[in-house]
Amino acid sequence: xxxxxxxxxxxxxxGDSNPITVQVLGICSxxxxxxxxxxxxxxxxxxxxxxxxxxxxxxxxxxTIPNRIRIIVQLxxxxxxxxxxxxxxxAFVYDxxxxxxxxxGLIITNCIIMGRLEAFALANKPWDSFLDGLGNxxxxxxxxxxxxxxxxxxxxxxxxxxxVLDKIGLYDIGYENNGLMILSPMALIVVGxxxxxxxxxNKDLIESN
Amino acid sequence: MNRSNLYTxxxxxxxxxxxxxxxxxxxxxxxxxxxxxEEIAKKLDILNTVGLGMEVGEADSKNxxxxxxxxxxxxxxxxxxxxxxxxxxxxxxxxxxxxENAKEVDKRTLPVYVCTHENGAQNYIFPVLGKGxxxxxxxxxxxxxxxVSIAGVVFDHKGETPGLGAEINTxxxxxxxxxxxxxxxxxxxxxxxxxxxxxPVTESxxxxxxxGTITSKSLEEMLYDCLxxxxxxxxxxx
Numbered sequence: 001x002x003x004x005x006x007x008x009x010x011x012x013x014x015g016d017s018n019p020i021t022v023q024v025l026g027i028c029s030x031x032x033x034x035x036x037x038x039x040x041x042x043x044x045x046x047x048x049x050x051x052x053x054x055x056x057x058x059x060x061x062x063x064t065i066p067n068r069i070r071i072i073v074q075l076x077x078x079x080x081x082x083x084x085x086x087x088x089x090x091a092f093v094y095d096x097x098x099x100x101x102x103x104x105g106l107i108i109t110n111c112i113i114m115g116r117l118e119a120f121a122l123a124n125k126p127w128d129s130f131l132d133g134l135g136n137x138x139x140x141x142x143x144x145x146x147x148x149x150x151x152x153x154x155x156x157x158x159x160x161x162x163x164v165l166d167k168i169g170l171y172d173i174g175y176e177n178n179g180l181m182i183l184s185p186m187a188l189i190v191v192g193x194x195x196x197x198x199x200x201x202n203k204d205l206i207e208s209n
Numbered sequence: 210m211n212r213s214n215l216y217t218x219x220x221x222x223x224x225x226x227x228x229x230x231x232x233x234x235x236x237x238x239x240x241x242x243x244x245x246x247e248e249i250a251k252k253l254d255i256l257n258t259v260g261l262g263m264e265v266g267e268a269d270s271k272n273x274x275x276x277x278x279x280x281x282x283x284x285x286x287x288x289x290x291x292x293x294x295x296x297x298x299x300x301x302x303x304x305x306x307x308x309e310n311a312k313e314v315d316k317r318t319l320p321v322y323v324c325t326h327e328n329g330a331q332n333y334i335f336p337v338l339g340k341g342x343x344x345x346x347x348x349x350x351x352x353x354x355x356x357v358s359i360a361g362v363v364f365d366h367k368g369e370t371p372g373l374g375a376e377i378n379t380x381x382x383x384x385x386x387x388x389x390x391x392x393x394x395x396x397x398x399x400x401x402x403x404x405x406x407x408x409p410v411t412e413s414x415x416x417x418x419x420x421g422t423i424t425s426k427s428l429e430e431m432l433y434d435c436l437x438x439x440x441x442x443x444x445x446x447x
Binding site for chain 1: 220242
């Protein structure tokens with residue numbers, strides 16, 4: 001169940017086949033939700049739930065899905081899960097759902113989920129697909145959280161809404177927040193720096209041309 | 210693998226029927242709970258406008274706490290028209306602002322909530338609703354009993370950009386509105402201007418949100434549109 005092959009499914013997406021930094025998928029949502037740590041975290045959790053569940057469902061259905069409409073089937077599964085999650089949240093944890101509402105559309109269109117369904121779940125067993133979904137969701141999530149951490153710290157001077165820079169008295173000696181960090185292009189710069197560090201540590205990731 | 214057209218067609222139909230059944234079951238089954246949540250959120254917003262209901266995080270049951278506070282402090286709610294006359298027979302709480310805003314000004318029915326504090330001071334609370342960058346934005350504006358200055362505001366939004374436009378629902382932005390005047394010294398209705406940071410703040414203007422220009426301007430427009438219709442009502446109270 002946890003053979004080395006299976007563990008690879010879980011750990012590879014965290015590093016050498018990371019969906020954001022190596023495959024450069026899901027950039028759109030990484031830009032939109034990383035101005036603050038909290039929404040980035042909520043987004044990471046939501047993607048985790050939707051990605052693993054849809055991977056398992058598509059994997060279970062993989063032998064019955066007609067080839068010509070497979071993309072539509074994948075889309076329907078993802079959209080249904082997202083709406084169900086949203087409905088349940090709105091009924092039981094209303095405050096969280098208010099946070100999440102803006103991301104619902106972004107989860108449905110998240111290219112990583114479609115990519116994993118198409119590339120992995122359609123051809124593999126449910127357990128493997130479950131691990132693959134989990135691995136990729138974590139790979140996506142940790143990048144999101146790292147980017148959000150730096151953007152919130154440098155852009156707003158807070159971490160999880162807590163004013164750390166204010167508390168340690170940095171403003172008293174003339175420090176100013178960098179307003180540029182809260183604008184979405186800076187997410188690309190931060191992701192770019194992560195890609196840079198990753199590729200300088202692992203030369204195999206550098207394309208030959 | 211390639212299947213026959215019939216199989217593909219049947220597969221799609223069955224899938225759609227199952228999904229539709231599942232979703233409508235979830236939607237109807239959870240609707241009462243969701244409606245209740247929305248009602249509580251609305252009541253809490255109204256209370257927050259005048260600085261009440263702040264201990265909601267410590268309450269054992271959010272719903273019970275909010276209902277009790279609302280019944281205690283919101284002593285009156287009624288409906289007026291654009292001429293400032295009271296309209297009987299409509300419950301202010303059930304008015305759908307989206308529908309009202311679509312009507313011509315003189316046909317609208319406008320809700321007013323009156324909050325009476327423990328020391329007897331009264332605040333008049335008016336709901337506002339407008340279009341943000343990505344979806345609706347809304348809120349409540351409470352006036353002091355001089356009917357000129359603002360006692361407090363609450364804004365919220367459906368899907369403004371997190372960290373930018375979404376900041377309209379945070380205290381640093383909302384606290385700017387306290388004690389601002391919606392009428393100038395000659396008694397003319399001026400609403401509240403939301404200006405770029407750098408433009409000097411007057412007694413009828415506040416700073417916009419950096420990077421949230423469109424949301425900020427929409428909010429300014431919303432305040433003008435939704436408060437100007439109350440002008441006759443407010444002038445009668447002065």
